[in-house]
Amino acid sequence: MTYHALDAAVLDTAHEPLRARAREFAPALREAALAIDADPARMDGHLDNPAFGLVRALGIPERFHDERARAEAKGLPRDFLGQMICAMELARGDAGALFSAPGPALAGVVVRSMGDPAQQAAFYERVVTGTTWAFCAITEPQAGSDATRMSTALAPADPADRSGDWLLSGAKKYVGNGSRGGVGVVFAQTGTSPLGVRAVLLDLPAPGAYGEALDMIGLRGARISEMTFDEVPVARDRVLGAHLPATRRGMWGAVTAFYGARVQIAATAVGLAAAVHDYVRAERRAPAPAERRALETAALRIAATARLVHRTARLVEADRGRGDASALCKLEAVRLVRDVTHRLPALLGRGALLDHPLLEKWARDAAALEIMEGTSDIQRLRLAQDYARSGAVPAGGDTVPAGEDG
Secondary structure, three states, rough: OOOOOOOOOOOHHHHHHHHHHHHHHHHHHHHHHHHHHHHOOOOHHHHOHHHHHHHHHHHHHHOOOOHHHHHHHHHOOOOOHHHHHHHHHHOOOOHHHHHHHOOHHHHHHHHHHHOHHHHHHHHHHHOOOOOOOEEOOOEEEEOOOOOHHOOOOOEEEEEEEEEEEEEEEEEEEEEEOOOOOOOEEEEEEEEOOHHEEEEEEEEEOOOOEEEEOOOOOOOHHHHHEEEEEEOOOOOEHHHHHOOOHHOOHHHHHHHHHHHHHHHHHHHHHEEEEOOHHHHHHHHHOOHHHHHHHHHHHHHHHHHHHHHHHHHHHHHHHHOOOOOHHHHHHHHHHHHHHHHHHHHHHHHHHHOOOHHHHHHHHHHHHHHHHHOOOOOHHHHHHHHHHHHHOOOOOOOOOOOOOOOOOO
């Protein structure tokens, strides 16, 4: 094949300029990839990366753009599909470097959907500078993201007055940018029911708040961290969703953010798979027939999964409750990238991961994508539950449709 692995994923005319811009900036991420992976705490020399500016401009509402962000986003579509196209193409440069970019990240999705105008301004005016990372703390060490078992608590600073300020106490784990974030969102319980879950906007540093990066093997640029909160003061006006119905606060914001984030992980996985394919194809200039078939098969799978990401992005943008679509999309994209990073480097010989540091890094990054925003088993469970609720499976009955073999 003479085309790149993503080129068969045909886009509409409006999105082609965005894909071209992201492809132009992707090499800048690859140039920084190994340095960021080796020392993800030292980012000062990377903050002017043009790819970072593009990601930030697309993720921030236009009304909060500064002059630089307006220039970076000028003439480009800023819908959800456009953001996924950008993520896919930039991950083709390097996924780990992409995740190291300062900007709104997952917290921005929550603030956009649940924050009032003043809260949105407080958040986006900080991250638009390009020097502030945002964090979104949902998962807990013992409970995962299960709202019914969430133990992080938001209690009134004055027990006799629930209309005043609050105190935040608890622990979170696997939080992107938790050790270096300057602003973010933390989910906590104000009571014992799922409707008691609320999200707060938190500026750091703050008294009683601590973050420490975990020792990660893959996606080290994301600075996955654990965070602890010991009676951290939270002003009343920093609790998100007060202007929304009770059912649209708390976990609703977390769940819908996860649905979008899973599509982004899928887009990143496809871009990473394309990076591996392109690299191996360039190194293996005269492949044997069997090797050529392996490369061609991988290219077709990458293009097909890219189309799946595009379709899912449109579905999720039209209906934010399409958790089934985002789960399937992430499941398929992660399976693709794990297969590609496992099989294609072998075409370069047994020592390929030692001889090619980028391939070794990408194999580690692919493994990390497996656990982000819900493991593959979680996605399978979600799909199975949706299938059972659809009525296709009798309650307590066989999970295999009639007439099919197990």
